[in-house]
Amino acid sequence: MTLLTLQQITKNFGGLTAVDHIDLSVEKGTIHGLIGPNGSGKTTVFNLITGIYPLTSGTITFNGMDITGYPAFKVNQKGLARTFQEIQLFYDMTVLENAMMGCQRLTRAGAVAALVKLPWVTREEAFIREKAMAALDFVGLSGTAEEAARKIPYGHQRLLEVARALAGDPELLLLDEPAAGMNHAETRELMALIARIREMGITVFLVEHNMKMVMEICEWITVINYGQVIGHGKPAQVQADENVINAYLSGENITC
Amino acid sequence: MDFVTIPQLAFSGLTIGCVYSLVGLGFALTLRATELINFAQGEMVMLGAFIGLTLISFFHLPYIMVFILSIILTGIFGMFMERFILRRILDNKSPLLNLLIATLGISISLQALAIILWGREPVPYPDIFSVEPVMFFGIRLQHLNLWILCLGLASMAALQFFFQKTMTGISWRAASLDPSTAALYGVNRQRNVSLTFALSGALGGGAGVLIAPLYFASFGMGHSVLVKSFAAAAMGGFGVVGTMIGGLALGAIETLAAGLISSEYKNVIMYVILLAVLMVFFRPKTPTGRSITEGSKVAAGRAVNLFSADMPFWIRPSALLLGAAVWLIIPAVFDVYTMRILNLALIFAVAALGLQLIVGYTGQFSFGHAAFFGIGAYTSALLAIQLNLPFLLTLPLAGAAAGLVGWLAGPLLRLSGHFLAIGSLAMGEIIFLLMLNWKWLTKGAYGLYGIPFPSIFGFEISSDYAYYFLVTMVLGLICFLVHRLTDSRFGRGLIAVRENELAAMVNGINLISQKTKAFVIGTACAGIAGALYAHYVTYINPDSFQFHVSVEMVTMVVIGGLGSVPGSLIGALVIILLPEYLRGLADYRLVVYGGLLIGFMMYLPGGLADLARYPLRILRQRLQKNVREVTQ
Amino acid sequence: MLTLKDLKVAYGPIEVLHGISLEVPRGGIVSLIGANGAGKTTILNTISGLLIPASGTVSFEDRDITGYKPDQVIRMGIAQVPEGRKVFTNLTVYECLLMGGLVRRDKKQVQKDIETVYEMFPRLKERRRQLAGTLSGGEQEMLAFGRALVAKPRLLLLDEPSMGLAPKMITEVAQFILMVRDQGMTVLLVEQNSELALTISDYGYVLETGSIIMSDKACNLINNQEVRKAYMGL
Incomplete structure (x- = not known):
């Protein structure tokens, strides 16, 4: 079953077409990779899916629902969570509070509820705490729950972003270069973590530069360049694709 | 009206517009080079005017010489200001708000110094120009206006030449577009910033010499030019040519509006134009805006929790007991005068708490808080005077009225960073001007007399001691509610918006709605504080709700510590009590006060709450240790 | 070196x-x-x-x-052509090239070097009064190179x-x-x-x-x- 479908999505920034009529679909329960050379438009695709930028044209369907034009907060409420290439945490909040922010879509207490503080509000607060702790536990950060987010190491900050995204029980998790800046050991752990996330039944769609990692864990790979899809398929198919090899390894042949 | 009226008005409009252009250029330059809105720019105008006056009166120099010398002197002053005050704060990576407060501190100190040196009364320039106008197709062109126009346009031409034709000018433009690439090609950033402040100081000073013969030199003259010049710069998109045109256009519009529509509403019209320009052209183009703490390395406050489960059981009751004791002892030991000041401080603390929610928790600028304080005061006073409603009804209605206007102003929160600062300032000024001009309702500058003391269940609260209990109870209730708000899912959402708008939105936070809610609650607090104020002082007029009061409230929040409830109380106490204790310094009071603000921003960017946190943390650790030993 | x-x-x-x-x-x-x-x-x-x-x-x-x-x-x-070219978008092509020679003292020679860059990239000469931001990607690349060359x-x-x-x-x-x-x-x-x-x-x-x-x-x-x-x- 298809969870996410992009149909002919296009984005112009001024005169520049960053994303040019991309068609793509992510199957439920898979790990799907989006790769391409630097500046090919991968992150823009993520920003369009999550509603950070409005589309110029095209449609996005998620779980059978047309979410084209939804603002970012509404996309999240529908069950789509993401992380960023450049880590985006609430730095002055604790690790636990960061994770608690991920439960927004499962809960509803607002300003009035906070003032009146009926029993259900207290129960909901406990529920948020529980979900957040579980997510932290899952990525292995429950030991630092009370630390300020800005004080934990870089690798942990990346994991915290994942935990925050997981705390809201998303159906689709978008990871934007989760391994950037990680060493080999950390990358291996991350790969194991992504596999465990899939086992929980969460579909993973990721942008990554670390080819080894992409080829190893993704079932499907889409390759884009200059904002257009230039290849799609299983890892082995993509690796054998002439277009893809050209995009990665050379411009045109120049003699030595 | 005859057919020369319009060109006549346009002529004087362009004259004043020239001044707006020059001052606006100063804003545009500093904003583009350092992303800072320099609130002290208005004082450069004042400084230029007084330096010019001194040069004319004592040295009898010709006007053109005076103009050039003033430009040089204020330019040097601008450079010093950057070098010795602002650079340190810029380098500290303090929150944006701290920089604004520092420039406000400079502005307060300079105004106070001007009072000491040149007195409070506006001083006219000597008659150096012939009063016989030049006639031009029936339009009377005054010599003075012609001078202003010529010198103003000449300065702008010189500036344009500098930016287009000299290597330094070109490299300045390159650096303002892309500082790091410009650095790669040899632009020294530090020198460039110094140059910028020198130029903007010079532009302000020049404008001062031009405008002073028209409107006299006075210590407060900077303020009236400040906002309009900023509007000119904003209308021109903060470009050099754009600002020049923006200023001239604004001057013409203002004078024509005053002449043809109404002089009372000319400023309202100006501010509405400014708001419209901001809303149409300066909404952030990126999906997220700037919070006051963006890019800052100074952490906003985190409360030290002394009541958590791992603390000894006796700590909560003893804290309550101690609090109650202090609460009851205060009125027993202080005299009437002290109680009066204290009550005022506590009333302001209520408003500051509301502002804390907007600024400290949600990270949004608000420089119009005093206007909401005013709305509360007028609402409660009018309801009590006209309809004889009891205080227990007018108090919440005052909060509701302020909150309602806050909700109506909600769309402003689509602006961000400096533009929100200026937008909220303009909105505050519009409300202030309406209070002044809706005479049928507010009696204008004459004010409302005879506001009744609150009467609760038949008891009239008229003594300062009784009022102390009323105010502290309201304050306690608001503190409790604000604490509940911030310590909840909703409160985390507020802090998330302050910390990282991008992360907040992808985690399901509706930014606009969250900011608007904080703004409505915050302004409602200001309204309640306003009602407490009106029934305490029993006489109100619009002066109590001006821009500088808004600034004082922001200062309370920043000095107390962003994101700290007790911080806003301490801040309010310090800001209201400090000037009282500085009274012995007489005229130097405000100089010292401004200096203290600057000092705070330079050396204690986290506010007073930061100072208190350290001992509290030690106390907490000590107590925790004891508990652990006992359980073992 | x-x-x-x-x-x-x-x-x-x-x-x-x-x-x-x-x-x-x-x-x-x-x-x-x-x-x-x-x-x-x-x-x-x-x-x-x-x-x-x-x-x-x-x-x-x-x-x-x-x-x-x-x-x-x-x-x-040592001169760097930064990633993404980073031409000064609101400066003219000529001014961008001048920026390359900012730290050089021999301003006359700078003018000559700019002429040399124009010979190398005639497109830049045609567009010398245009704003750098209006150039195409390839032209911006030339401009970025030219700017670095003027720094000698x-x-x-x-x-x-x-x-x-x-x-x-x-x-x-x-x-x-x-x-x-x-x-x-x-x-x-x-x-x-x-x-x-x-x-x-x-x-x-x-x-x-x-x-x-x-x-x-x-x-x-x-x-x-x-x-x-x-x-x-x-």
């Missing part, structure tokens, strides 16, 4: 370069290849003085220039010159780099497009997550299976 010794650079608490040592001999083209986030740009920015290393040294023509400010570095004769550097640092360019333009860029080398300039080239980089350079360094994992003559690296693997995960 340029020597980096055990260079370590950190952004806040995070170390991104873990001890880089490399050498660029006079008159050659040396390329630095590696995936995104490997630290290539960080190396260039450290040489240029935009970043200050935590430890290690940068020396140029036997002089220790570690910790020099950017304006001192360009005065030493002895060492040219190029950061991803092929990024976002059409294949035809990439060939032109390669030819241009060779031409600059022939005029006697030394080039340190950072590229993700490793085949382009290695075919024109003499020597190459392969960077992975902040460390150099391989270095060899370019002709050897180009056929090295390890390099292909690092890029394609083959």
